[in-house]
Amino acid sequence: MNVTGKIYGINGPIITILGNLGFKMSEMVYVGEHRLVGEVIGLTKEQTTIQVFEETTGLRPGELVEGAGRALCVTLAPGIITNIFDGIERPLQLIGQQSGAYIPRGVNVDLLDREKKWDTKITVKKGDILTAGMIIAEVPETPAIVHKVMVPPGMEGTVISVSEDGSYTIEETLAVIRNRAGEEQKLTMTQKWPIRVPRPIQRRYPADRLLVTGQRILDTLFPIAKGGTAAIPGGFGTGKTMTQHQLAKWSDADIIIYIGCGERGNEMTNVLEEFSRLVDPKTGNLLMDRTTLIANTSNMPVAAREASIYTGLTLAEYYRDMGYHVAIMADSTSRWAEALRELSGRLEEMPAEEGFPAYLASRLSAFYERAGYVENLNGTDGSVTIIGAVSPQGGDFSEPVTQNTKRFVRCFLALDKSLAYARHYPAINWLTSYTEYLNDLEGWYGANAGADFIPCRNELLNILTTESRLNEIVKLIGSDVLPDDQKLILEIARVIRLGFLQQNAFHEEDTFVPLEKQLRMMKVILYLYDKCKELIEMGMPMALLRENRIFEKIIAIKYDVANKDLYKFDEYRQMIDEFYRSLLETNA
Known part of the structure; x- marks a missing residue:
């Protein structure tokens, strides 16, 4: 009782x-x-x-x-993908049909549809010995995702009876096993799992595979590993949500879990409407066919906001156990931390910095540590990548949530309001952002993107860093007094900023850029730099180099060269050679 x-x-x-x-x-x-x-x-x-x-x-x-x-606990079974849940996995669409726009107190609905029948293919037979995590059936959950029904953790035994292929609800028995104690246990499509307990794995792999995003500043300068962690801090209007949208749409994760944690209701509505319309570039179907949304807006109870992060993590780990690569977009962990602060205040606990509880750091670490590229109990490989947005008040990165998050993530993508106000998107500041995955991913880049990808990347970053130092001088005494070789660095840095780092999410060719095109763009920019440097060393003035408008033509490559027309980069190299020869001839 x-x-x-x-x-x-x-x-x-x-x-x-x-x-x-x-x-x-x-x-x-x-x-x-x-x-x-x-x-x-x-x-x-x-x-x-x-x-x-x-x-x-x-x-x-x-x-x-x-x-x-x-x-x-959350209920784990077919029906999660395409669904929209609140912070404790109650389906919002079903609640809306029953109760209207607002969630009534004590609403009692099934977390997943118990009446719907799913086409099921049984993959085990009588006499098979099953252990935790083994796949017993496959269910086409959406056109993009095959749901693999697994033996729950902690269960094992010999199959004594099995159902035939057919249509079943999530609670109907698919197989019966007898465990070592001689007890019979029924296996259905449904599992229950406590949200605060990580699901078990066999072992964890090093973070040495790239999460390909198609966003140049990420894939090239600040890569995120598959199974890694990243934070996107930024003040209001700097593009956190849009950056996460681009990652959700274009990253090579199999499944997206989007957690809207404490965000404004109208912004969450836009997310829900936009995701329901987005077309998945991989399959041509709707992106929702491989997406689950957890919506916990700022006017919902704070305790559920605190739980929503763990609900999303548990759903992600469940699909990881099937062998899928899952990406979590948590927007935003600052609102989650504010929920912790409010609950801590109600409990009359001793506050730490800015009123946050003393255990803020340990809660953040426990959240991010559930990411990883792992071998599952059934021998498959899967991953959970966590990308958390942080919303520091006033864009102040010295506040506790941002500072504690930096301790536990290995990729820090700092959004800059001055870049955002200048309409430079994504507004990721290349001087204050960093990634610790670069050394781990060097082998992956060499095998999949080319041996010269990392050297080109390092040279680009070196030019941008040099530009930053030169700008300090320019602010004091102006650019006219700089020698021509330093003026060239400023010009090439402008080409890198506008032609490579700036990316248009609404442009058909620029919204996603494959790694091969990213490498070719870097090579063309650096080739232009080398040729111009030779001309400067011969005594050519920088003003003469600008007359040809060659720099503007290279900036426009991102729009003018389609992702499928990479042969055109040879034409740009020829254009640079002609530019070089023409200057030599006219000034001979």
Whole structure:
């Protein structure tokens, strides 16, 4: 029989019960006559503390609290992909059909459709010995994703009966196994898993494979490894959400989990509408065919916002266990940290810097450490890549969430408001951003992008760094006093900034750029630099080099050369050679 108690105190989403009545830490509970969903977060001899994931208005002391006898779990089965959930995996579209635009308190809906029948192909037979993670059936969940039904962790045994191929609901028995104790256990499509517990793996691989995004500044200057972690901090209007949209649409992950954590309702609505219209460039179908959205807007209860991050992570780990590569877009972890701060304040805990709880760093590390490229229990390889947006107030990167996030991510993509206001997108500052994956990925680049990719990348970054130093001089005394070789560096840096780093998400050819084109663009820019440097060394003035408008023509390559017409780069090299010869002839 489940444990029950009575409410003693209510403080926003935090309620207390006097005494230790037998509740367990992290146990899921039902609160009050509306049976609001909550979770035990504190136990002492004197009282039990519970956070409620729904609005507590109208609750009163003396109402009943009933334990569920298990931790807060998500339901894992076909039907997750294409769905839109709130922070505790309740389907928002179904709630909308039943209750309208707002979620009523205590709404009771199935987390996944229990009536729908799925075409199922059974992949095991009678007598097979099954262990945790082994695939027992395959279900076409969407045109893009085949759902692989697995033996839940902790279960193993010999198959004593098995169903035939056909259509089944997520709760119908597909196979029956007998474990070592002689007990019979039924296997269905459904698993339950506690959101705060990482799913088990065999082993973890090093982060030595690139998450290809098609975004030049990422793939070239600041690469993210598949199974890696990245943070995108930036103030209001700097393009965090748009950058994550581009990563969701173009990265070579199999499945996208987008977590809208504490964002504005109208912005989340735009995300939902846009994702439902986006066409997947890989399959030609809708991008939603391999996407799950978790929407927890700023007006939803803060406790559910805190849980939404873990809900998305658990869904990602489940699909990783099938052998898929999953990318999580968390927008934004700052709102999640603010939920932690509010709950901590209600619990009267000692605050740390800027009122955030002292355990902010450990919570952030536990979140990002669940990323990784791994070998699953069934022998397949899968990965979870976490890309978290950070929204520091006033764009101040010295605040606690940004600083603590930097400790636990290996790729830091700092968005710059001055770049954003100058309409330079993506507004990633190449001087304050960094990646620690470059050395790990060097072998991958050599095998897949060419041996000269990294040297070209390093030379580009060196030119940009030199430009930054020269700009300090220019601010003091102007550019006219610089020698021509330094003026050339400033001009080539402008070509790199406008022609390579700046990328148009709405242009058909520029929204996604394959690695081969990125390398060819770098080579053409550096070839122009080498030829111009030779001319400068011969005494040619920089003003003469600018007259031909060769620099503007190279900047326009990103639009003028289609991704399928890479042979045209040879024409640009010829154009540079003609430019070089013509200057030599006219000034001979």
